[in-house]
Amino acid sequence: MATSDWPLYRRAFYKLFIGTMGRWVELFTDEQTVSGLENIPADGPYLIVGNHLNFSDPEYICRAFPQPINFMVKKELFAYPVIGFGLRLLGTFPVDRAGNDFGAVRRALDLLERGNPVMLFPEGTRSSTDALATPLPGAGYLALKAGVPVLPVGLYGSEHVSISRLPSGPARRVGLRIGKLFRLDPPAGLSRRHSAEWAAWEMLRHIARLLPEKYHGVLAGIGGNPLDPAALAGVTSP
Numbered sequence: 001m002a003t004s005d006w007p008l009y010r011r012a013f014y015k016l017f018i019g020t021m022g023r024w025v026e027l028f029t030d031e032q033t034v035s036g037l038e039n040i041p042a043d044g045p046y047l048i049v050g051n052h053l054n055f056s057d058p059e060y061i062c063r064a065f066p067q068p069i070n071f072m073v074k075k076e077l078f079a080y081p082v083i084g085f086g087l088r089l090l091g092t093f094p095v096d097r098a099g100n101d102f103g104a105v106r107r108a109l110d111l112l113e114r115g116n117p118v119m120l121f122p123e124g125t126r127s128s129t130d131a132l133a134t135p136l137p138g139a140g141y142l143a144l145k146a147g148v149p150v151l152p153v154g155l156y157g158s159e160h161v162s163i164s165r166l167p168s169g170p171a172r173r174v175g176l177r178i179g180k181l182f183r184l185d186p187p188a189g190l191s192r193r194h195s196a197e198w199a200a201w202e203m204l205r206h207i208a209r210l211l212p213e214k215y216h217g218v219l220a221g222i223g224g225n226p227l228d229p230a231a232l233a234g235v236t237s238p
Contacts, residue, residue, distance in 0.1 A: 005114050006068060006091070013089050014068045021059050028056075028161045029172050034064050036178030036210075039151065043067075045112040046181065047143055048119035049203045050153035051211065052126045056161050060176055061119070061153060070111050072104060072120040091116075097124045097136065105142050112146050122203050130159040131217030132204055140199030143184055150203060152179040154210025177210040187228060198227040 006014075026032070048069065050061065062069055068091050075094035078084035084094075095104035108118050120142070122135035143150060157174040184202055186195040208219045 005116070010089055010091070011068065014091065017086075017090060018059065018062050022063050025056055025059050025161070029157075029174050031173040032060070033173075033175045034178070035176070036180075037064065039178045039180050040065060041117075041149070041151070041181065044115040044117045044148075045146075046117055046149045046151050047112070047146060048117055048151045048153060049122055049139070049143075049207060050119070051132055051155055051207050051215065052121040052123055053130060053155060054126065054158040054161050057126075057155055057158055058119075060155060060158060060174060064176055064178065065117070067117060070108075070116050070118045072108060072118065074125065075101075095120075097138075100138065105138075105145065108142055109146055112148055117151075122200050122207075127159075127217070129217060131215050132208055132211075132219055134218055135200035135204045137193065137196045137200050139203065140184075140196040140201075143203065144186070144196060144199050149181040149183055150206070151181050152203065152206040152210060153177065154179070154207050154215075156211055156215055179206060179210050182206060190227075194227060198225060201225050201227050 044067075048061075050057070058069075058071055070091040070093065072095045073087060073092045075096050077087060078094045093104065093107045095101050108120075111118050120139055122139040123133045124136045124139070127133050154177045155174070157172060160172045161174065184199045186198050190198055202225050205219060205222075205225055208216050213220070
């Protein structure tokens with residue numbers, strides 16, 4: 001199973017934390033809906049990719065999955081020793097979004113090789129527009145390097161949630177849709193760099209299919225992958 005290499009104390013801490021935070025997050029939402037649970041694999045490895053609207057997003061996602069998820073998280077959150085320690089107990093690991101973080105890639109690949117599900121946000125950070133933003137090529141590079149199935153998730157409504165203050169304001173409805181597994185197969189003729197970019201956009205496109213139209217952002221009005229060969233005429237492999 002995907003959680004077989006998690007020590008008992010970590011699984012207990014994960015379950016306690018997610019359960020406790022879940023009760024807190026419920027105070028800020030009037031309705032939570034989840035669909036596509038049947039698409040979650042019984043075991044790993046697989047890569048979970050989703051959009052990112054709010055600090056509370058991982059909580060909504062973790063509660064929907066029966067097994068613990070290893071999250072790739074921006075390294076800035078690990079600057080505080082206590083927070084960093086807690087994040088590591090929860091199965092997260094840091095990534096430097098500013099450059100090529102090969103250490104984070106190796107960590108993700110190691111977890112996947114051991115059968116664990118790993119999650120990342122292809123956009124790299126929370127959206128400033130509440131809609132999909134340009135994905136980072138590093139996400140595509142990792143997905144291609146891992147060669148595992150990809151599971152898209154789409155979250156909407158969480159942009160209205162603020163768990164840092166007491167609940168107030170209009171009703172907040174949060175929805176999570178879990179798509180079907182797919183594999184990345186870049187078109188022939190793309191360079192290594194463009195293949196990674198193509199993969200990042202392809203993951204974003206699968207996420208967009210799970211979201212209401214107003215969340216499509218950079219993919220609004222685009223039917224296919226913007227980096228398909230027709231959009232990259234003349235690009236050749238190195």
